[in-house]
Amino acid sequence: MISKTKPTLPMGIMILSVWLLWICPGAALGASVPGALIRIPENENVIIVEKKSQMLYVYSEKTGLESPVFQCPCSTGANPGPKTQAGDKRTPEGVYFLKGEFEDRYLTPVYGEKAFTSDYPNFLDLRLGKQGSSIWIHGTDKALKPMDSNGCVALENKNIIALSDYIHLDATPLIIVEQIEYTSIDKLTQSREKIARFLEQWSRALTSQSYHAYLSYYDSSYLPDMSWWETWLSLRGKALVKHPEGYDIVLENTGVYAQGGVTVVLCDMSLSPKNGNKIYLGKRQFFIGQKGGSSLIQGELFQTKAKAFDTGEPPLIAASRMLFQDQSADKQVVQTVQEWMAAWSSKNMDKYAQFYTGDFVCDGMGKTAWVKRKKKLARKYEYILVTGKNFKALPTEDGYVVSFVQYYESSGFSTHGKKKLKLVKRDGEWKIFRENWKGK
Incomplete structure (x- = not known):
């Protein structure tokens, strides 16, 4: 005779099942991992x-x-x-x-x-x-x-x-x-591979394809800022002249997380010549949705930018300039800054004034007021010594930003801190256009 009584599990198996539900709730569903953890x-x-x-x-x-x-x-x-x-x-x-x-x-x-x-x-x-x-x-x-x-x-x-x-x-x-x-490991792997292919195609469009091809990876409801594209298009052509072997957008340390129909990607982004040192841009976030079975970017931002790229330009533009910049120009602007410090230290204020553009502005003062104040200090102090170290020259669209640690010492005052000078070329010479100081 066949019993119609519902079978019961041995007590040990029941306890094990309850423990599995507590330690891994997905086990009850025949699934093994949280679906949010794509990578x-x-x-x-x-x-x-x-x-x-x-x-x-x-x-x-x-x-x-x-x-x-x-x-x-x-x-x-x-x-x-x-x-x-x-x-x-x-x-x-x-x-x-x-x-x-x-x-x-x-x-x-x-x-x-x-x-x-x-x-x-x-x-x-x-x-x-x-x-x-x-x-x-x-x-x-x-x-x-x-x-x-x-x-x-x-x-x-x-x-x-x-x-x-x-x-x-x-x-x-x-x-x-x-x-x-x-969900299952297999489904998670499929999602991971799909996002990886999408990001690879996006980066290829950025380095070698057209404006419209690049925009095809974006949701029509989100219009990214593309004001940088024409500059990038020009720069990427120049970069290929110096690096004919090509260059890539490299995404590393990539985390991929899903929630509520949106996939969030966080990765380290670099611009990398195929035969050279890569330039780190910063941590990039992507918000990727699905439409008609296709992945589309619904938003993006640099969560953190590399410290070198704080000139106001998009990191990609600043980095691409570095791919083909004339290294001799780097040396010229740094040398100009060092000669400017030498003029200041020798209290040769007429020569000091020649390092500034006519439209220089700092702390609300134009060039005339700025130089007048410095001349007054030069007369006041018995000696002035200005030195610097850790010079870095970063090219911008219209010149260079030179950053360094500046040490200032005089007979009445001494300090040190971070200095930034924006230099532009006027009449064939590098001139200081803007100045920024942050004391310590």
Whole structure:
């Protein structure tokens, strides 16, 4: 006789099943990994906050994606749903990056022993009109309760301290979801390969294809700033003259994370001649959506730029100038700066004045007022000595920016700090057009 009674599992298997659900919730669905984790860079970690369970998980590239390397309870906003405006006591949902770290001595007690700031609202949040700010992960000075914050992600103090070991500022993503969706390794691999092909095609369009071909990789709802394209087109042709073997846009340390129908990419971006040293541009973010089965960029930005590219030009333009710049011009502008310091040190103020353009402006003073003030100081002090070190000459569209550490000493005053001089060519000679000083 066949029994119609529903079979029961042995107690040991039931306990094991419950444990698997706790340590790896996706196991119940026949899936093994969070679908958000398309690609984690080498030696990087990802934080996922699941609002439904009020749990925080950390996944690591080193140990694989089958189970978290750290997990703990958390508390999110008192009100359900994604954040849309300031004061709504909701926690946002999306892919964010942690930007700053604060120890307890800089925090009020409500933030516990440590806090990390996020970049909410990010590019897409701003496009959607979302408001609010100051979304942090932090500790707490009170007992942790579910859904008890004003919108931040709160942890017990011992857990925020433990979590800090997994965080790299400007690189570790914070993914906040209502509920984690799990998928198979095979599907995750397919997504990873699709995004990799897309980024490779995008970079090829940037280095060798037309304006319209490049724009075909962008969603029609997002019009990127293309004011730099004509300059880039001219420069990339000149760069090929000096580097006929070609050059590439190189994307490295690439992290790819999915949430809410959008894929967020964070990578290190460089301009690299095929036979030469690559020029690091900075950390680049892409927001990629899907339309008709095709990937399209819905937003992009340099999350952080290389320090060398702070002249106001797009990093790609500044870097491309470096590919073909005349090294002798570098030496000329640095030599001009050194001769300018020598004139200043010798108190030859007439010669000193000749290093400036007629339309020079600094601190609200034109050339005449500026030189008059310097002459007054030269008469006041018995001696003046101006020296510099670590000279760097960066080409710009109309000249050079020379940055260096300047040391100033006189009979009545001494200081040192960072100096920047903008030089342009006038009547065949390099002249100082703008000046910037930041003392230490």
